[in-house]
Ligand SMILES: Cc1cc2nc3c(=O)[nH]c(=O)nc-3n(C[C@H](O)[C@H](O)[C@H](O)COP(=O)(O)OP(=O)(O)OC[C@H]3O[C@@H](n4cnc5c(N)ncnc54)[C@H](O)[C@@H]3O)c2cc1C
Ligand code: SF4
């Protein structure tokens with residue numbers, strides 16, 4: 001009758017800190033809760049609801065990484081609660097769960113993501129070929145595959161949440177659609193039968209593609225492993241260059257060349273291009289995520305992400321010549337000076353005691 | 355307590371933003387109606403998003419011998435001839451058109467070599483028939499419809515200066531009551547989940563597209579949304595439900611780790627070559643081919659394996675039997691002590707396809723197992739077992755217009771919430787196409803109905819006040835039980851006593867316990883406020899779950915035979931007599947009433963699509979005699995020519 005219970009090991013008690021509150025404020029609340037073998041963070045939240053916190057607000061639907069409802073920040077990392085296995089944490093590690101930071105709070109882990117639906121509505125829809133009747137569409141698999149990659153998007157909005165252009169930068173929201181909608185534009189641009197020809201120009205002119213400085217943080221957090229930057233944003237920027245001058249590509253290729261020329265320097269993979277900088281746990285090294293989660297002081301002031309340096313028109317400067325400083329923008333943001341005070345560092349010394 | 359209530363006026367209100375709801379809304383808007391779409395979760399997250407395998411439509415792209423007649427036949431066979439034949443007919447005829455239409459909305463299905471929509475094999479379908487996109491077809495479907503709605507809104511913006519001039523989405527809004535003016539639908543009442551504020555929609559036509567009921571079971575592939583709201587709303591509005599005893603337990607849900615127990619493993623794993631083995635390594639499905647299917651399925655492993663490359667000259671592997679058969683077989687193997695450690699059997703694709711092939715054809719299964727169970731399906735077999743998946747039963751509707759039967763006007767139903775189309779068992783892939791075919795019809799006929807009502811029905815203030823009171827009761831009550839606790843108890847009753855295999859004594863016991871639960875649910879109380887309070891939301895859903903569970907248990911007790919998604923240990927075979935009977939639930943005050951109603955009779959020309967030998971397994975002697983008379987007549991006519 002389908003209820004043969006699997007032999008599960010007895011659960012252990014673990015320490016959770018969950019942000020509780022609404023738009024008027026809130027705080028991290030401590031919970032001790034049972035965790036069983038094979039569970040994910042969302043299971044623990046459900047157990048909390050059923051036992052200690054019946055009104056703990058949290059979105060979810062599929063519990064299988066398919067719907068993109070359960071987006072949250074777990075130990076500072078934007079992730080899906082249903083796809084974060086408890087076994088990725090140490091037995092005695094505190095797990096801190098906070099709502100997505102880029103969107104206004106509704107309650108507890110639920111945020112107001114209407115920003116994304118507004119942007120979706122502004123993005124011009126598929127323009128079908130007028131001369132083809134339903135059933136007459138013919139496309140080759142190789143041609144649809146590029147767009148299909150972007151259609152894997154489950155609209156979890158983790159990329160939107162991570163992108164520094166809007167994270168903590170409310171003022172950029174009107175002009176910037178964000179990575180989710182860059183891939184939508186790219187998807188339509190690469191659609192074999194879409195009849196609009198100005199998708200790239202539109203992205204540049206009306207979606208704020210120019211704000212993006214290819215930090216790849218969006219790609220890193222995408223649970224669908226969509227190569228947002230490499231396969232959508234960069235091609236969109238590059239193709240705009242044919243007709244329009246895009247500073248970043250130009251700048252990027254210069255850095256690339258410099259890197260390769262440098263004696264003793266390992267040739268840089270074009271993938272590693274771009275202006276890396278750190279924000280809220282979105283790290284750039286494999287393994288760095290686990291390292292970063294070890295023994296960190298989560299109460300610290302999280303370094304604010306930096307907006308790219310833009311001119312008065314909200315655009316990136318046209319070239320190095322017109323730029324107000326002699327080289328590429330600092331990868332750490334322009335108002336960071338070195339050395340940084342130790343308490344602001346997102347770094348835990350391996351030998352620390354606690 | 356004084357409560358502010360927001361009011362909206364629409365022509366058509368669609369409850370549900372899954373495939374059926376969105377397709378209905380598109381149609382209503384295309385008919386020029388002001389349309390509201392209401393959904394418990396965010397826009398684009400409805401259950402349809404989880405569908406994996408594909409949408410069935412006899413386009414004949416992969417095997418040109420496929421056509422609507424074959425699809426119709428498969429559907430009737432799958433449902434063990436209990437389907438409403440007219441729905442199965444419309445579905446088979448219209449599905450291709452509905453799928454092609456999606457391409458004009460921007461959908462990108464996987465392609466065949468000559469650039470058409472590719473189609474894959476699935477359990478119970480004679481030819482490769484499922485249009486698909488890897489194993490995320492539901493996502494493609496819902497996103498496409500969502501984007502079509504956006505494009506309609508963009509048109510409206512151009513024309514009227516407002517995106518929401520004619521079609522508006524109310525996300526995270528739950529409807530708790532339908533409001534009537536006499537026998538006519540007058541509107542719908544609900545609350546915004548975000549704020550807990552109430553909202554009233556006044557509209558002459560309501561389309562129910564609320565999906566299923568699986569949340570009443572412990573092991574289920576369904577999400578929190580599936581609490582049978584639409585079923586319950588319809589009952590309370592005076593409509594009827596049919597076939598509620600038929601629940602589909604999908605044969606392959608994950609069984610390990612415990613926290614993901616129930617999550618679906620798509621049938622495409624088997625369609626693409628995966629095989630089921632017991633703990634002894636035996637491909638046991640060969641032992642479970644029932645007589646009615648003997649002719650269509652392979653008898654040896656060699657023949658079964660040849661079928662994947664040469665389907666025209668070989669019979670299909672028994673792993674692709676309809677779902678109820680496979681679920682029962684797995685159940686039997688586990689009961690016989692040949693199960694896996696976690697209480698399932700092994701689904702092995704690793705030894706059958708190369709690692710590359712697996713990752714390309716089943717990418718999300720690969721990820722799902724990697725990330726949730728730490729199992730690499732290119733190297734290890736998966737452990738799987740039955741999980742509650744789909745409810746065949748639902749609102750009794752008119753096949754052509756989807757208007758709800760019973761004594762209510764202006765109510766339409768489409769998608770999983772409606773009943774009849776799938777009979778006693780749904781074939782995989784027939785749901786997504788069902789959503790499109792009947793979603794469109796629902797939108798069209800709801801719009802036409804809205805046009806035809808002269809004076810608009812009026813919502814009565816007393817009804818709204820009563821609805822407010824009902825909704826607030828759990829918050830105001832003190833000292834009752836927690837909704838989570840009650841839900842668990844309900845799930846236990848349904849899982850243990852009204853599960854895959856049923857017995858009279860257990861079903862009777864279930865009804866007693868459901869009655870006890872009803873008292874407890876009437877006293878449920880929750881803490882916290884009205885803002886996004888999941889405890890409160892669950893407390894309100896419980897009422898629906900309980901009502902629908904009672905319908906299932908009653909109908910299961912009544913039907914003394916085993917057929918499709920209903921297996922009685924005490925009546926283990928199919929009975930031709932019961933095939934002619936639909937069990938119809940209605941609500942009489944607070945009481946569920948169950949009635950027998952004859953099944954509509956299939957039209958002669960549809961009947962003639964089947965072999966006599968096949969029909970003999972299902973039909974009563976009188977029906978067979980009629981069939982013989984028909985064939986004789988046809989022969990005579992031929993001879994006369
Ligand atoms: C894991 C999984 C895989 C599947 N795979 C396939 C497949 O490969 N092929 C196939 O054909 N079928 C498949 N199915 C079945 C199919 O997905 C569903 O039957 C179908 O999606 C149901 O669609 P729907 O439009 O009826 O409802 P849903 O998509 O479930 O939408 C229901 C909507 O109603 C809303 N709602 C419910 N109650 C209320 C209320 N009270 N107030 C307001 N709104 C409400 C919900 O919020 C939701 O928006 C699968 C199902 C599952 C669970
Ligand atoms: S690459 Fe960086 S700046 Fe560009 S969209 Fe992604 S996160 Fe934002």
Ligand code: SF4
Pocket residue numbers: 068152153154155156157158159160179180183218221222223224225226228
């Ligand atoms: S692109 Fe990836 S991260 Fe962004 S919304 Fe889609 S699935 Fe989520």
Ligand code: FES
Pocket residue numbers: 059060061062063064065066067068069070071080081082083
């Ligand atoms: S619940 Fe659907 S992605 Fe997590």
